[in-house]
Amino acid sequence: MRVILLGAPGAGKGTQAQLIMEKFGIPQISTGDMLRAAVKAGTPLGLQAKDIMASGGLVPDDLIIALVKERITSSDCANGFLFDGFPRTIPQAEAMLDAGVDIDHVIEIHVPDEEIVARLSGRRVHEASGRVYHIIHNAPKVEGHDDLTGEPLIQRPDDTEETVRKRLGVYHDQTEPLVGFYQALAASGNTKVPKYTRISGIGSVDSIRQQLLTVLG
Numbered sequence: 001m002r003v004i005l006l007g008a009p010g011a012g013k014g015t016q017a018q019l020i021m022e023k024f025g026i027p028q029i030s031t032g033d034m035l036r037a038a039v040k041a042g043t044p045l046g047l048q049a050k051d052i053m054a055s056g057g058l059v060p061d062d063l064i065i066a067l068v069k070e071r072i073t074s075s076d077c078a079n080g081f082l083f084d085g086f087p088r089t090i091p092q093a094e095a096m097l098d099a100g101v102d103i104d105h106v107i108e109i110h111v112p113d114e115e116i117v118a119r120l121s122g123r124r125v126h127e128a129s130g131r132v133y134h135i136i137h138n139a140p141k142v143e144g145h146d147d148l149t150g151e152p153l154i155q156r157p158d159d160t161e162e163t164v165r166k167r168l169g170v171y172h173d174q175t176e177p178l179v180g181f182y183q184a185l186a187a188s189g190n191t192k193v194p195k196y197t198r199i200s201g202i203g204s205v206d207s208i209r210q211q212l213l214t215v216l217g
């Protein structure tokens with residue numbers, strides 16, 4: 001099964017991707033997590049991406065498309081995968097269609113802008129695994145520490161209010177057009193992208209998970 005989780009920064013893509021991945025045994029492919037790992041390792045890609053990510057802009061399409069094309073050839077993608085934060089532009093989506101990467105479900109998690117800033121200012125992450133928490137809505141068992149490893153949690157450098165507002169603007173300009181793009185494909189009976197579903201991202205993490213599981217059958 002191949003799934004795209006579409007949604008604004010802070011909509012809950014990463015949170016839900018972790019839960020779906022465990023349930024269906026398919027890997028989460030988060031381009032954000034992959035880029036953060038590249039920045040941390042100081043690879044050439046990381047060096048190019050670092051300042052762009054810190055400012056809330058998008059990393060160039062050609063770099064991202066190459067990264068994803070390589071990732072999906074791994075053996076763990078044989079039964080499918082879950083894209084989280086990709087595609088994020090029309091050229092990225094077209095590159096997948098051109099490469100014959102058919103998608104079973106595109107699911108949009110919709111959260112209004114006002115909610116996003118509060119969510120991201122309370123976000124804490126476990127850097128090594130990408131596991132996501134919120135100081136109030138999804139608190140770790142021990143404050144400031146990852147549930148599985150006990151390691152310390154960090155705040156992402158792009159979660160300042162100013163950068164979050166910039167990321168939201170970029171989302172509306174460059175990523176939201178994918179909603180119409182995929183809806184039109186699904187509505188036209190295109191077998192490469194047969195299903196588009198929008199769910200509300202407002203509610204408990206568990207209630208949103210239940211809605212996703214219903215969509216995915």
Ligand code: AP5
Nearest residue numbers: 009010011012013014015031032053059085123133134137
């Ligand atoms: P990326 O890492 O993809 O960031 P993003 O899309 O901005 O999304 P987030 O990770 O901020 O949000 P999320 O939807 O995963 O929310 P989460 O589950 O964490 O990208 C980072 C950067 O990398 C980009 O800005 C760009 O520079 C670059 N990049 C990445 N991909 C790229 C691409 N394809 N092309 C070009 N550039 C790219 O949840 C957020 C918070 O809310 C958490 O604290 C969580 O605990 C809490 N929460 C979750 N669900 C709920 C709920 N139901 N109720 C209350 N709180 C909740």
Ligand code: ZN
Nearest residue numbers: 013014032085
């Ligand atoms: Zn994320």
